[in-house]
Amino acid sequence: xxxxxxxxxxxxxxxxxxxxxxxxxxxxxxxxxxxxxxxxxxxxxxxxxxxxxxxxxxxxxxxxxxxxxxxxxxxxxxxxxxxxxxxxxxxxxxxxxxxxxxxxxxxxxxxxxxxxxxxxxxxxxxxxxxxxxxxxxxxxxxxxxxxxxxxxxxxxxxxxxxxxxxxxxxxxxxxxxxxxxxxxxxxxxxxxxxxxxxxxxxxxxxxxxxxxxxxxxxxxxxxxxxxxxxxxxxxxxxxxxxxxxxxxxxxxxxxxxxxxxxxxxxxxxxxxxxxxxxxxxxxxxxxxxxxxxxxxxxxxxxxxxxxxxxxxxxxxxxxxxxxxxxxxxxxxxxxxxxxxxxxxxxxx
Numbered sequence: 001x002x003x004x005x006x007x008x009x010x011x012x013x014x015x016x017x018x019x020x021x022x023x024x025x026x027x028x029x030x031x032x033x034x035x036x037x038x039x040x041x042x043x044x045x046x047x048x049x050x051x052x053x054x055x056x057x058x059x060x061x062x063x064x065x066x067x068x069x070x071x072x073x074x075x076x077x078x079x080x081x082x083x084x085x086x087x088x089x090x091x092x093x094x095x096x097x098x099x100x101x102x103x104x105x106x107x108x109x110x111x112x113x114x115x116x117x118x119x120x121x122x123x124x125x126x127x128x129x130x131x132x133x134x135x136x137x138x139x140x141x142x143x144x145x146x147x148x149x150x151x152x153x154x155x156x157x158x159x160x161x162x163x164x165x166x167x168x169x170x171x172x173x174x175x176x177x178x179x180x181x182x183x184x185x186x187x188x189x190x191x192x193x194x195x196x197x198x199x200x201x202x203x204x205x206x207x208x209x210x211x212x213x214x215x216x217x218x219x220x221x222x223x224x225x226x227x228x229x230x231x232x233x234x235x236x237x238x239x240x241x242x243x244x245x246x247x248x249x250x251x252x253x254x255x256x257x258x259x260x261x262x263x264x265x266x267x268x269x270x271x272x273x274x275x276x277x278x279x280x281x282x283x284x285x286x287x288x289x290x291x292x293x294x295x296x297x298x299x300x301x302x303x304x305x306x307x308x309x310x311x312x313x314x315x316x317x318x319x320x321x322x323x324x325x326x327x328x329x330x331x332x333x334x335x336x337x338x339x340x341x342x343x344x345x346x347x348x
Contacts, residue, residue, distance in 0.1 A: 004213055007220045014042035014223060020175055021222055022309045024050035024166060025182035026337030027210055033346040035212030041219065049339035051165045051307040052182050054130045055082045056331040056338045057264040058158045062129075063088030065156060065287070069125045070101035076119075077103040078112050079127035082335040085328065109141045116153035125286045128155040131162050132188040135275055136249040139256045142277075142284055154286035157276055160262055163193050164273035170201040173308050178204040178222040180215070183237055188253075190245025195233040202231040209237040256281055265331060266297050266304030303330035306339050313343040320344060 023029055029049050032038065038047060051057055063086050070077045070093055077093060084093045084105055093103040106112060109126060116124045128138045138155065145153055162185045169176065181194055186207050194205035204225040208218030218236045225232060235241055253275065262274025277285045297303055301323070302316040313319050313332065323329040325341055332340035 004216070007216050008040050011041040011045065011216065011220060011223065014044055016044065016227060018044050018046065019177050019223065019226060020046045020048060020309070021178045021180055021219065022048050022050045022169070022176050023052075023180040024162065025052040025180075025184060026335070026339065026342065027184065028052075028180055028182070028208070028215065029339055029342050030337075031210045031212065031215060033342060035215065037212065037215055037219075040216070045219070045223065047180075048176070048309040048312060049306060049342075050169065050179075050309055051264065051267070052131075052162065052185075053307070053332065053335050053337040053339070054134075054158075054160060055086055055335035056303065056307060057160065057165075057267070058083075058086070058129055058331070059263045059265050060088040061263075062156070062158045063092070064090065066093055066103070066125070066127055067091050067096045067101070069156070069286070070096040070103045071099065074121070075102065075123045075125065076115075077101075077125050077127060078106050078109075078115065079103065080107075080129070081105050082337075083127050083129055085334045086331055087328070109137055110144060112141065112153055113144050113148060113150060116150050117148065120152055122152060124153045126153065126155050128157045128159055130159055131182075131185050132253070133184045135159050135253045135257065136188070136246075139252045142256050142281060145284060154284050155277070155288070156286040157288040158262075159257070159275040160264070161259070161273050161275065163189060163197075164270050165264065165267075167197060168267070168270050168273075169308060170197065170203070173310070176203070176309055177226060178206070180218055180222070181205055181207040183207060183209055183241065186237070186241045186245070188246050188249050190243050191233060191235040191241050192243045192245075198231050198233045204231055205233045207233075207235045207237050207241050209240065266307065298329050301330035303332040303340070306332050313340040314347070316340070320347070 069075045191207045198205045204222045206218045257275040258278050260274045260276045305311045328334045332338040
């Protein structure tokens with residue numbers, strides 16, 4: 001019997017106390033389905049999604065600002081695909097286009113430079129949404145704007161930091177026993193940031209890759225720690241994630257951005273959980289520091305409960321009935337990294 005089969009046997013035969021593990025990253029959620037992980041592990045081990053989808057936690061008021069720009073004469077919004085479909089308090093960018101607005105989906109932020117250079121009389125607004133993973137790309141975009149002396153391209157930012165959100169969950173949500181830490185964000189932050197959380201909250205924090213074997217190994221490590229009464233940070237993805245992370249990327253982020261409090265859709269304000277442009281670069285900001293109060297999700301939508309690990313998407317009364325990827329009610333059904341969209345795709 002090989003090591004992998006032994007891990008599967010141990011996880012499948014687990015009969016101890018119920019364990020609830022949060023996989024923070026949406027890519028982990030997708031891989032868990034793709035590899036049939038739930039069918040391999042004991043029903044006493046629950047895997048729940050977390051707040052690792054940036055589109056899902058972006059406030060509706062941010063989308064409203066994008067829609068305003070898209071509908072404003074002489075303006076054009078540039079964004080990645082998922083943000084096109086997210087509804088604010090009124091319209092989505094896709095719906096704004098149907099009303100005569102202008103919004104263009106890009107695959108790379110740097111393509112914005114070419115567009116802005118080619119249309120000097122148009123004011124372009126780039127929707128800079130993401131976590132630490134994409135923050136270096138937005139910093140590079142600012143560098144290119146400065147380097148090329150682009151006057152008609154600004155950023156509307158909603159860039160968030162995942163660690164404060166995880167700590168918020170530890171402080172406010174009971175019943176989560178361990179965390180499968182986000183592999184992508186950990187490349188930037190490093191795995192060392194989880195050590196203090198493991199010590200403070202006495203929970204295992206394990207960084208894992210995205211292949212089936214990686215996830216099973218990380219889950220086995222978590223279960224082993226809990227069975228032996230250990231609560232440690234463990235890096236099971238050392239080929240990609242280091243202790244201190246990508247220091248060059250961190251320096252680039254810190255050059256252009258500073259930490260700020262930020263609002264998370266369905267949750268509210270989380271202290272020190274956002275990144276905003278530093279004052280010397282405020283001229284490249286399209287007005288990101290607008291008033292953003294805690295917002296209610298659409299009636300019946302339980303996306304907040306999903307991203308806080310209280311329920312699975314299937315426990316929402318709107319799931320697969322009123323709310324589908326073709327007519328999404330909540331943000332978690334819209335994004336490719338959203339838990340509801342992933343669950344829908346794998347349950348049809």
